[in-house]
Amino acid sequence: xxxxxxxxxxxxIALDAMGGDHGxxxxxxxxxxxxxxxxxxxxxxxxGDEGLLRTALEAAGHADxxxxxxxxASQAVEMGESPSQALRLKKDSSMRVAIDCVKQGKADACVSxxxxxxxxxxxxxxLKTLPGIDRPAIITTIPSxxxxxxxxxxxxxxxxxxxxxxxxxxxxxxxAEALDGMKEPxxxxxxxxxxxxxxxxxxxxAARILAASELNYQGYVEGxxxxxxxxxxVVCDGxxxxxxxxxxxxxxxxxxxxxxxxxxxxxxxRFAGLxxxxxxxxxxxxxxxxxxxxxxxxxxxxxxxxxxGGADRIxxxxxxxxxxxxxAKGVPTMIDQRLDRMxxxxxxx
Amino acid sequence: xxxxxxxxxxxxIALDAMGGDHGxxxxxxxxxxxxxxxxxxxxxxxxGDEGLLRTALEAAGHADxxxxxxxxASQAVEMGESPSQALRLKKDSSMRVAIDCVKQGKADACVSxxxxxxxxxxxxxxLKTLPGIDRPAIITTIPSxxxxxxxxxxxxxxxxxxxxxxxxxxxxxxxAEALDGMKEPxxxxxxxxxxxxxxxxxxxxAARILAASELNYQGYVEGxxxxxxxxxxVVCDGxxxxxxxxxxxxxxxxxxxxxxxxxxxxxxxRFAGLxxxxxxxxxxxxxxxxxxxxxxxxxxxxxxxxxxGGADRIxxxxxxxxxxxxxAKGVPTMIDQRLDRMxxxxxxx
Numbered sequence: 001x002x003x004x005x006x007x008x009x010x011x012x013i014a015l016d017a018m019g020g021d022h023g024x025x026x027x028x029x030x031x032x033x034x035x036x037x038x039x040x041x042x043x044x045x046x047x048g049d050e051g052l053l054r055t056a057l058e059a060a061g062h063a064d065x066x067x068x069x070x071x072x073a074s075q076a077v078e079m080g081e082s083p084s085q086a087l088r089l090k091k092d093s094s095m096r097v098a099i100d101c102v103k104q105g106k107a108d109a110c111v112s113x114x115x116x117x118x119x120x121x122x123x124x125x126x127l128k129t130l131p132g133i134d135r136p137a138i139i140t141t142i143p144s145x146x147x148x149x150x151x152x153x154x155x156x157x158x159x160x161x162x163x164x165x166x167x168x169x170x171x172x173x174x175x176a177e178a179l180d181g182m183k184e185p186x187x188x189x190x191x192x193x194x195x196x197x198x199x200x201x202x203x204x205x206a207a208r209i210l211a212a213s214e215l216n217y218q219g220y221v222e223g224x225x226x227x228x229x230x231x232x233x234v235v236c237d238g239x240x241x242x243x244x245x246x247x248x249x250x251x252x253x254x255x256x257x258x259x260x261x262x263x264x265x266x267x268x269x270r271f272a273g274l275x276x277x278x279x280x281x282x283x284x285x286x287x288x289x290x291x292x293x294x295x296x297x298x299x300x301x302x303x304x305x306x307x308x309g310g311a312d313r314i315x316x317x318x319x320x321x322x323x324x325x326x327x328a329k330g331v332p333t334m335i336d337q338r339l340d341r342m343x344x345x346x347x348x349x
Numbered sequence: 350x351x352x353x354x355x356x357x358x359x360x361x362i363a364l365d366a367m368g369g370d371h372g373x374x375x376x377x378x379x380x381x382x383x384x385x386x387x388x389x390x391x392x393x394x395x396x397g398d399e400g401l402l403r404t405a406l407e408a409a410g411h412a413d414x415x416x417x418x419x420x421x422a423s424q425a426v427e428m429g430e431s432p433s434q435a436l437r438l439k440k441d442s443s444m445r446v447a448i449d450c451v452k453q454g455k456a457d458a459c460v461s462x463x464x465x466x467x468x469x470x471x472x473x474x475x476l477k478t479l480p481g482i483d484r485p486a487i488i489t490t491i492p493s494x495x496x497x498x499x500x501x502x503x504x505x506x507x508x509x510x511x512x513x514x515x516x517x518x519x520x521x522x523x524x525a526e527a528l529d530g531m532k533e534p535x536x537x538x539x540x541x542x543x544x545x546x547x548x549x550x551x552x553x554x555a556a557r558i559l560a561a562s563e564l565n566y567q568g569y570v571e572g573x574x575x576x577x578x579x580x581x582x583v584v585c586d587g588x589x590x591x592x593x594x595x596x597x598x599x600x601x602x603x604x605x606x607x608x609x610x611x612x613x614x615x616x617x618x619r620f621a622g623l624x625x626x627x628x629x630x631x632x633x634x635x636x637x638x639x640x641x642x643x644x645x646x647x648x649x650x651x652x653x654x655x656x657x658g659g660a661d662r663i664x665x666x667x668x669x670x671x672x673x674x675x676x677a678k679g680v681p682t683m684i685d686q687r688l689d690r691m692x693x694x695x696x697x698x
Contacts, residue, residue: 158548228599262632279621
């Protein structure tokens, strides 16, 4: 399979229309929103139950659009389904068919809000990893003081060697260059500052490889640095990254809960809440996780974007936006070229 | 060395007065505050430079107090100093002497805001671990919807076996019983939900040991559960725990930063901020990390409490509060008895 080339002018994205908590009810409105945002440069393939899709499109008054195609798939991967089962038994699932579209060159990228494990396993099986990449990784953007930080891996790999962490750093760096137009993204390795000799063996060894590489490696960072914007790309294994991400979501939601409680305490605080409403709304918009929806599966020979399972229309179309950007830049090809160059440099005496 | 017995009526706490970012300037006022809170049931030993301590006490108008002793120590462990160096070269440091007070039975517990690595290494060297405990762990309380959650390990151990995780669970459970008066604290094992077969080998094996134990084991929890109050005790290895804790601090501080920015945007938002001030102050109080200061080093044959290095007077006296409670209950003895009982049960056919 040829690697995707950049599509600056026009991209086609396949959408797993049955995935996530809301399936068609979210994917169809999100698709229509994305088409409004890109009236001339975007084609979408809605993959899923044709009847359901037609009904949803008619209900939305968009029965016919030259930029919307429907591709029927007879099955759907359940949210709790095991990845191996999905891979073995759901060969005509909306998820699988959407990924097949990428493999066959019918789409430049695909987006799914389905089960992460199944999406990763299926993508890896269908698309394969890039030469030099042992394992794909999941990357997303996280808000920080300076803007945002990209962090990987977020759960695809629970035990990572130093070499894996290095590969993640290369992929994250390329993505930041491609999508954010950064010249030399600052890369940090997630570690802790408490242990006598910092960190575990994998991290320490990865630090040595990174320091000797051409990447703009800044050294160790700690959990709070992710949100401080100390670096542009934070590298860690998938267990740590997943826990960090989920913990952060937990804190944000706890603070929001406290805030609601405090403003609803009595008449006076309710009034204060009313006065502060516009400010609180802006704050909510800034911390709105929907603005950061869309994690990329990096290291594959194709572009796959994972939307949060509970994503709404806005959030899902943010994930489509990520896919469009990656397709426009040809991210897998960029990663491939970078790996190729770095690998040949490492081989030289 | 005999294990500390409960001291319900009167406890003596040794304070490393030179540790942390502020040393004497924080420890002395914090000590005076704690004595005000416990006028008849607390004795404090201030360990550090005698001259500095006398000056600070005189300045505070407390040159003489029957509940305050000074124990001179000629050295201080620096915040960046390596634990092994501190252990080898700083035998008369305020940290070491405070721990020695516990070892010698002169104090029921000690509190230090010094370098965590040095505190852990020195405590372990001087006090030794309890029988059946391979490695001490660091535990702290984390705010959650229901109140708070206790979480360990937070950075003492970067690579943990299943057996270590099990020991952490026992220690955390005993602490929750002792300090919070819980009957059967709910224990959760931190894991991720993304991988085909969840988690890594250590976590999976620990889950089996926990399920077969007498602990009130509730199964896997994810990062956001820590703040949701799903369980009372969350168990994880020190790398993951440290990153989760630091990430959470990072998010909380990012949200506070956003909030300040939003309320200072213009005259109108400043006015809204003024009106909402009492509510925001209550919110700040609820999320104030000083209320949660004081991490315990568990698994030692004595009580050692670690205060945050940057702690102020209030925060440091919160850490003293934790030490008082643990001393009053005789936490190491409770852990020892529990381990003894569980171990003999596991040995039986």
